[in-house]
Amino acid sequence: MRSEILTILHKANGEYVSGAYLAEKLSVSRTAIWKHICILRKEGYNIDSKSRSGYRIISAPDLLTPGEIKAVLQTKFFGNEIKYYKTVDSTNNAAKKAALEDAAEGTVIVSEAQGSGRGRIGRGWFSPSQKGIWFSIILRPQFLPQEAPKCTLMAAVAITKAISAITGVTVGIKWPNDILYNGKKLVGILTEMNAEMDRINYVIIGMGVNVNISEQDMPADIGQIATSLLQITGAKVSRASLLAQILLELERAYYDIKQYGFSTILAEWKKYSVTLGNNVKVISVNETFYGKAIDIDDYGALLIDTGKKVVRVLAGDVSIRSAK
Numbered sequence: 001m002r003s004e005i006l007t008i009l010h011k012a013n014g015e016y017v018s019g020a021y022l023a024e025k026l027s028v029s030r031t032a033i034w035k036h037i038c039i040l041r042k043e044g045y046n047i048d049s050k051s052r053s054g055y056r057i058i059s060a061p062d063l064l065t066p067g068e069i070k071a072v073l074q075t076k077f078f079g080n081e082i083k084y085y086k087t088v089d090s091t092n093n094a095a096k097k098a099a100l101e102d103a104a105e106g107t108v109i110v111s112e113a114q115g116s117g118r119g120r121i122g123r124g125w126f127s128p129s130q131k132g133i134w135f136s137i138i139l140r141p142q143f144l145p146q147e148a149p150k151c152t153l154m155a156a157v158a159i160t161k162a163i164s165a166i167t168g169v170t171v172g173i174k175w176p177n178d179i180l181y182n183g184k185k186l187v188g189i190l191t192e193m194n195a196e197m198d199r200i201n202y203v204i205i206g207m208g209v210n211v212n213i214s215e216q217d218m219p220a221d222i223g224q225i226a227t228s229l230l231q232i233t234g235a236k237v238s239r240a241s242l243l244a245q246i247l248l249e250l251e252r253a254y255y256d257i258k259q260y261g262f263s264t265i266l267a268e269w270k271k272y273s274v275t276l277g278n279n280v281k282v283i284s285v286n287e288t289f290y291g292k293a294i295d296i297d298d299y300g301a302l303l304i305d306t307g308k309k310v311v312r313v314l315a316g317d318v319s320i321r322s323a324k
Protein backbone atom coordinates (compact mmCIF):
# COMPACT_ATOMS: atom_id res chain seq x y z
CA MET A 1 0.00 0.00 0.00
CA ARG A 2 2.76 2.47 0.98
CA SER A 3 4.60 1.60 -2.19
CA GLU A 4 1.48 2.52 -4.23
CA ILE A 5 1.02 5.79 -2.32
CA LEU A 6 4.65 6.68 -3.00
CA THR A 7 4.36 5.85 -6.69
CA ILE A 8 1.35 8.18 -7.03
CA LEU A 9 3.00 10.98 -5.04
CA HIS A 10 6.27 10.70 -6.98
CA LYS A 11 4.46 10.75 -10.32
CA ALA A 12 2.69 13.98 -9.29
CA ASN A 13 6.12 15.68 -9.51
CA GLY A 14 5.80 17.79 -6.36
CA GLU A 15 2.11 18.72 -6.94
CA TYR A 16 -0.44 18.02 -4.20
CA VAL A 17 -2.51 14.81 -4.46
CA SER A 18 -5.73 14.81 -2.46
CA GLY A 19 -6.39 12.26 0.27
CA ALA A 20 -9.76 11.54 -1.35
CA TYR A 21 -8.08 10.70 -4.69
CA LEU A 22 -5.55 8.40 -3.00
CA ALA A 23 -8.29 6.73 -0.94
CA GLU A 24 -10.46 6.08 -4.00
CA LYS A 25 -7.59 4.94 -6.20
CA LEU A 26 -6.36 2.47 -3.57
CA SER A 27 -9.83 1.46 -2.31
CA VAL A 28 -9.19 2.37 1.33
CA SER A 29 -10.41 5.10 3.69
CA ARG A 30 -8.80 8.54 3.95
CA THR A 31 -7.89 7.68 7.55
CA ALA A 32 -5.96 4.64 6.30
CA ILE A 33 -4.07 6.88 3.84
CA TRP A 34 -3.24 9.28 6.67
CA LYS A 35 -1.88 6.39 8.81
CA HIS A 36 0.37 5.25 5.95
CA ILE A 37 1.63 8.82 5.44
CA CYS A 38 2.60 8.93 9.14
CA ILE A 39 4.57 5.67 8.76
CA LEU A 40 6.30 6.99 5.63
CA ARG A 41 7.34 10.10 7.51
CA LYS A 42 8.86 7.88 10.21
CA GLU A 43 10.78 6.06 7.44
CA GLY A 44 12.38 9.37 6.42
CA TYR A 45 10.00 10.74 3.77
CA ASN A 46 9.35 14.46 4.05
CA ILE A 47 5.68 14.67 3.03
CA ASP A 48 3.86 17.97 3.25
CA SER A 49 0.12 17.97 3.92
CA LYS A 50 -2.26 20.88 3.38
CA SER A 51 -5.97 20.92 4.11
CA ARG A 52 -8.11 20.87 0.93
CA SER A 53 -4.98 20.25 -1.24
CA GLY A 54 -3.70 16.90 0.04
CA TYR A 55 -0.17 15.52 0.18
CA ARG A 56 3.04 16.18 -1.71
CA ILE A 57 6.54 14.74 -1.44
CA ILE A 58 9.26 17.23 -0.58
CA SER A 59 12.10 14.76 -0.24
CA ALA A 60 12.59 11.01 -0.11
CA PRO A 61 15.29 9.02 1.70
CA ASP A 62 17.95 7.39 -0.48
CA LEU A 63 16.45 3.91 -0.29
CA LEU A 64 15.68 1.14 -2.78
CA THR A 65 12.18 0.52 -1.40
CA PRO A 66 9.57 -0.81 -3.86
CA GLY A 67 7.94 2.66 -3.78
CA GLU A 68 11.16 4.42 -4.82
CA ILE A 69 11.90 1.90 -7.58
CA LYS A 70 8.36 1.71 -8.96
CA ALA A 71 8.14 5.49 -9.19
CA VAL A 72 10.74 5.34 -11.99
CA LEU A 73 10.30 1.78 -13.31
CA GLN A 74 9.23 1.45 -16.97
CA THR A 75 9.11 -2.33 -17.36
CA LYS A 76 6.06 -4.48 -18.12
CA PHE A 77 6.92 -7.53 -15.98
CA PHE A 78 10.36 -7.29 -14.37
CA GLY A 79 10.05 -5.80 -10.89
CA ASN A 80 6.26 -6.10 -10.71
CA GLU A 81 7.01 -7.98 -7.50
CA ILE A 82 9.83 -6.50 -5.38
CA LYS A 83 10.93 -7.97 -2.06
CA TYR A 84 12.86 -5.40 -0.07
CA TYR A 85 15.26 -5.89 2.83
CA LYS A 86 17.20 -3.44 4.97
CA THR A 87 19.72 -6.23 5.33
CA VAL A 88 19.86 -9.90 4.31
CA ASP A 89 22.64 -12.50 4.14
CA SER A 90 22.58 -12.64 0.32
CA THR A 91 19.88 -11.54 -2.13
CA ASN A 92 20.70 -14.66 -4.20
CA ASN A 93 19.87 -16.83 -1.16
CA ALA A 94 16.62 -14.92 -0.57
CA ALA A 95 15.77 -15.21 -4.29
CA LYS A 96 16.34 -18.97 -4.25
CA LYS A 97 13.95 -19.30 -1.33
CA ALA A 98 11.36 -17.16 -3.11
CA ALA A 99 11.79 -19.15 -6.36
CA LEU A 100 11.20 -22.41 -4.48
CA GLU A 101 8.03 -20.85 -3.07
CA ASP A 102 6.84 -20.24 -6.67
CA ALA A 103 7.68 -16.53 -6.98
CA ALA A 104 6.75 -15.23 -10.42
CA GLU A 105 9.31 -14.71 -13.17
CA GLY A 106 10.73 -11.20 -12.92
CA THR A 107 10.48 -11.04 -9.11
CA VAL A 108 13.25 -8.82 -7.74
CA ILE A 109 14.93 -9.18 -4.34
CA VAL A 110 16.83 -6.10 -3.27
CA SER A 111 18.63 -5.23 -0.05
CA GLU A 112 20.31 -2.08 1.25
CA ALA A 113 23.09 -4.27 2.70
CA GLN A 114 24.20 -7.91 2.61
CA GLY A 115 25.76 -9.69 5.59
CA SER A 116 27.30 -12.48 3.48
CA GLY A 117 27.17 -11.24 -0.12
CA ARG A 118 28.52 -13.99 -2.39
CA GLY A 119 30.77 -13.77 -5.43
CA ARG A 120 31.88 -16.41 -7.90
CA ILE A 121 34.11 -19.32 -6.91
CA GLY A 122 33.21 -19.05 -3.21
CA ARG A 123 34.39 -15.45 -2.90
CA GLY A 124 32.62 -12.82 -0.80
CA TRP A 125 31.08 -9.57 -2.05
CA PHE A 126 31.52 -6.28 -0.19
CA SER A 127 27.96 -4.88 0.22
CA PRO A 128 27.85 -1.79 2.48
CA SER A 129 24.45 -0.33 3.36
CA GLN A 130 22.89 2.12 0.86
CA LYS A 131 26.12 2.45 -1.14
CA GLY A 132 25.40 0.07 -3.96
CA ILE A 133 22.73 -1.93 -5.73
CA TRP A 134 22.68 -5.47 -4.38
CA PHE A 135 19.85 -7.34 -6.06
CA SER A 136 18.74 -10.60 -7.64
CA ILE A 137 16.06 -11.40 -10.20
CA ILE A 138 14.25 -14.69 -10.73
CA LEU A 139 13.90 -15.97 -14.31
CA ARG A 140 12.31 -19.15 -15.61
CA PRO A 141 13.76 -19.37 -19.14
CA GLN A 142 12.82 -22.06 -21.63
CA PHE A 143 16.53 -22.70 -22.34
CA LEU A 144 18.28 -26.02 -21.89
CA PRO A 145 20.36 -26.11 -18.68
CA GLN A 146 23.60 -25.92 -20.72
CA GLU A 147 22.39 -22.63 -22.19
CA ALA A 148 22.09 -20.94 -18.77
CA PRO A 149 25.40 -19.00 -19.22
CA LYS A 150 23.47 -16.94 -21.78
CA CYS A 151 21.75 -15.31 -18.79
CA THR A 152 25.09 -14.00 -17.51
CA LEU A 153 26.03 -12.59 -20.92
CA MET A 154 22.60 -11.02 -21.25
CA ALA A 155 22.92 -9.47 -17.79
CA ALA A 156 26.38 -8.10 -18.63
CA VAL A 157 25.06 -6.42 -21.79
CA ALA A 158 22.03 -5.02 -19.93
CA ILE A 159 24.06 -3.48 -17.10
CA THR A 160 26.61 -2.03 -19.54
CA LYS A 161 23.83 -0.26 -21.46
CA ALA A 162 22.08 0.89 -18.27
CA ILE A 163 25.27 2.43 -16.85
CA SER A 164 25.89 4.25 -20.10
CA ALA A 165 22.27 5.52 -20.25
CA ILE A 166 22.19 6.82 -16.67
CA THR A 167 25.76 8.07 -16.17
CA GLY A 168 27.31 8.34 -19.65
CA VAL A 169 30.17 6.12 -18.42
CA THR A 170 31.48 3.54 -20.93
CA VAL A 171 32.45 0.25 -19.29
CA GLY A 172 33.83 -3.03 -20.62
CA ILE A 173 32.79 -6.64 -20.10
CA LYS A 174 35.42 -9.11 -18.93
CA TRP A 175 34.32 -12.67 -19.66
CA PRO A 176 32.19 -14.06 -18.16
CA ASN A 177 30.73 -11.79 -15.55
CA ASP A 178 32.78 -8.73 -14.64
CA ILE A 179 32.05 -5.16 -15.63
CA LEU A 180 35.25 -3.17 -15.56
CA TYR A 181 36.27 0.46 -15.75
CA ASN A 182 39.96 1.08 -16.43
CA GLY A 183 40.69 -2.50 -15.39
CA LYS A 184 38.89 -2.15 -12.04
CA LYS A 185 35.72 -4.00 -11.11
CA LEU A 186 32.52 -1.97 -11.02
CA VAL A 187 29.90 -4.74 -11.20
CA GLY A 188 29.86 -8.46 -10.46
CA ILE A 189 27.24 -10.93 -11.68
CA LEU A 190 26.48 -14.25 -10.01
CA THR A 191 24.15 -16.52 -11.98
CA GLU A 192 22.84 -19.62 -10.25
CA MET A 193 20.27 -22.15 -11.39
CA ASN A 194 18.11 -25.05 -10.36
CA ALA A 195 17.51 -27.51 -13.18
CA GLU A 196 16.51 -31.04 -14.19
CA MET A 197 18.50 -32.87 -16.90
CA ASP A 198 16.50 -31.25 -19.69
CA ARG A 199 14.85 -28.16 -18.26
CA ILE A 200 15.57 -25.19 -16.03
CA ASN A 201 13.33 -24.68 -12.98
CA TYR A 202 14.71 -21.23 -12.27
CA VAL A 203 17.71 -19.03 -12.81
CA ILE A 204 18.78 -16.38 -10.31
CA ILE A 205 20.80 -13.49 -11.70
CA GLY A 206 22.45 -11.62 -8.82
CA MET A 207 24.14 -8.30 -9.47
CA GLY A 208 26.35 -6.20 -7.28
CA VAL A 209 26.83 -2.65 -8.58
CA ASN A 210 29.31 -0.40 -6.76
CA VAL A 211 27.42 2.88 -6.95
CA ASN A 212 28.14 5.44 -4.22
CA ILE A 213 31.13 3.86 -2.45
CA SER A 214 33.82 6.44 -1.83
CA GLU A 215 37.51 5.52 -1.82
CA GLN A 216 37.58 5.87 1.98
CA ASP A 217 34.60 3.52 2.30
CA MET A 218 36.41 0.74 0.43
CA PRO A 219 38.74 -1.56 2.35
CA ALA A 220 42.28 -1.06 0.94
CA ASP A 221 42.53 -4.54 -0.62
CA ILE A 222 39.21 -4.11 -2.41
CA GLY A 223 40.15 -0.57 -3.50
CA GLN A 224 43.15 -2.07 -5.37
CA ILE A 225 40.89 -4.05 -7.69
CA ALA A 226 37.48 -2.34 -7.54
CA THR A 227 35.95 1.05 -8.20
CA SER A 228 32.53 2.71 -8.02
CA LEU A 229 30.42 5.09 -10.11
CA LEU A 230 30.96 7.77 -7.46
CA GLN A 231 34.73 7.38 -7.80
CA ILE A 232 34.51 7.47 -11.61
CA THR A 233 32.10 10.38 -12.03
CA GLY A 234 32.79 12.34 -8.83
CA ALA A 235 29.01 12.56 -8.25
CA LYS A 236 26.38 10.54 -6.41
CA VAL A 237 24.22 8.45 -8.72
CA SER A 238 20.52 7.73 -8.09
CA ARG A 239 20.42 4.05 -7.22
CA ALA A 240 16.67 3.79 -7.88
CA SER A 241 17.00 5.25 -11.40
CA LEU A 242 19.94 3.00 -12.21
CA LEU A 243 18.17 -0.13 -10.92
CA ALA A 244 15.03 0.78 -12.91
CA GLN A 245 17.17 1.17 -16.06
CA ILE A 246 18.95 -2.15 -15.43
CA LEU A 247 15.58 -3.90 -15.12
CA LEU A 248 14.35 -2.24 -18.32
CA GLU A 249 17.46 -3.29 -20.29
CA LEU A 250 17.26 -6.81 -18.83
CA GLU A 251 13.60 -7.15 -19.77
CA ARG A 252 14.25 -5.89 -23.32
CA ALA A 253 17.17 -8.29 -23.77
CA TYR A 254 15.26 -11.26 -22.31
CA TYR A 255 12.24 -10.82 -24.55
CA ASP A 256 14.45 -10.12 -27.59
CA ILE A 257 16.20 -13.44 -26.98
CA LYS A 258 12.83 -15.21 -26.63
CA GLN A 259 11.53 -13.68 -29.86
CA TYR A 260 14.58 -13.42 -32.11
CA GLY A 261 17.21 -15.74 -30.59
CA PHE A 262 20.55 -15.01 -28.95
CA SER A 263 22.56 -13.57 -31.85
CA THR A 264 21.86 -9.85 -31.21
CA ILE A 265 22.88 -10.07 -27.55
CA LEU A 266 25.97 -12.08 -28.50
CA ALA A 267 26.97 -9.39 -31.02
CA GLU A 268 26.47 -6.67 -28.41
CA TRP A 269 28.46 -8.64 -25.85
CA LYS A 270 31.34 -8.93 -28.33
CA LYS A 271 31.20 -5.18 -28.98
CA TYR A 272 31.59 -4.38 -25.26
CA SER A 273 34.09 -7.18 -24.53
CA VAL A 274 37.52 -6.31 -23.15
CA THR A 275 38.54 -9.98 -23.18
CA LEU A 276 38.36 -10.91 -26.87
CA GLY A 277 41.59 -10.41 -28.78
CA ASN A 278 43.72 -10.44 -25.62
CA ASN A 279 46.26 -12.92 -24.30
CA VAL A 280 44.90 -14.49 -21.14
CA LYS A 281 45.85 -16.85 -18.37
CA VAL A 282 43.13 -19.43 -17.64
CA ILE A 283 43.04 -20.77 -14.10
CA SER A 284 40.84 -23.77 -13.36
CA VAL A 285 40.82 -26.27 -10.50
CA ASN A 286 42.91 -28.77 -12.48
CA GLU A 287 45.18 -26.67 -14.67
CA THR A 288 46.50 -23.28 -15.66
CA PHE A 289 47.26 -22.40 -19.26
CA TYR A 290 47.84 -19.42 -21.54
CA GLY A 291 46.34 -18.45 -24.87
CA LYS A 292 44.55 -15.83 -26.87
CA ALA A 293 40.81 -15.28 -26.31
CA ILE A 294 39.53 -15.40 -29.88
CA ASP A 295 35.73 -15.68 -29.59
CA ILE A 296 32.73 -16.86 -27.59
CA ASP A 297 30.38 -19.49 -28.96
CA ASP A 298 26.57 -19.57 -29.01
CA TYR A 299 26.52 -21.05 -25.51
CA GLY A 300 28.67 -18.27 -24.06
CA ALA A 301 31.82 -20.44 -23.77
CA LEU A 302 35.14 -18.64 -24.31
CA LEU A 303 37.37 -19.98 -27.10
CA ILE A 304 41.08 -19.85 -26.31
CA ASP A 305 43.73 -20.38 -28.98
CA THR A 306 46.73 -21.87 -27.17
CA GLY A 307 48.82 -21.95 -30.37
CA LYS A 308 48.37 -25.72 -30.61
CA LYS A 309 44.61 -26.01 -30.36
CA VAL A 310 41.46 -24.06 -29.61
CA VAL A 311 40.17 -24.80 -26.11
CA ARG A 312 36.54 -24.19 -25.16
CA VAL A 313 36.28 -22.76 -21.63
CA LEU A 314 33.00 -22.76 -19.67
CA ALA A 315 32.38 -20.18 -16.95
CA GLY A 316 31.96 -22.69 -14.08
CA ASP A 317 35.01 -22.55 -11.85
CA VAL A 318 37.39 -20.88 -14.26
CA SER A 319 38.97 -17.51 -13.72
CA ILE A 320 40.69 -15.42 -16.37
CA ARG A 321 43.65 -13.08 -15.88
CA SER A 322 45.39 -10.83 -18.33
CA ALA A 323 48.57 -12.57 -19.53
CA LYS A 324 50.44 -9.31 -20.09
Ligand code: BTN
Nearest residue numbers: 090092118119120188206207208
Ligand atom coordinates in the same frame (compact mmCIF):
# COMPACT_ATOMS: atom_id res chain seq x y z
C1 BTN B 1 31.41 -11.88 -8.71
O1 BTN B 1 31.91 -10.98 -9.38
O2 BTN B 1 32.11 -12.76 -8.20
C2 BTN B 1 29.92 -11.90 -8.55
C3 BTN B 1 29.43 -10.95 -7.49
C4 BTN B 1 27.93 -10.92 -7.37
C5 BTN B 1 27.45 -10.08 -6.21
C6 BTN B 1 25.96 -9.95 -6.18
S1 BTN B 1 25.40 -8.78 -4.99
C7 BTN B 1 23.75 -9.31 -5.18
C8 BTN B 1 23.79 -10.82 -5.33
N1 BTN B 1 23.76 -11.46 -4.03
C9 BTN B 1 24.89 -12.09 -3.74
O3 BTN B 1 25.14 -12.70 -2.69
N2 BTN B 1 25.75 -11.96 -4.78
C10 BTN B 1 25.17 -11.23 -5.87
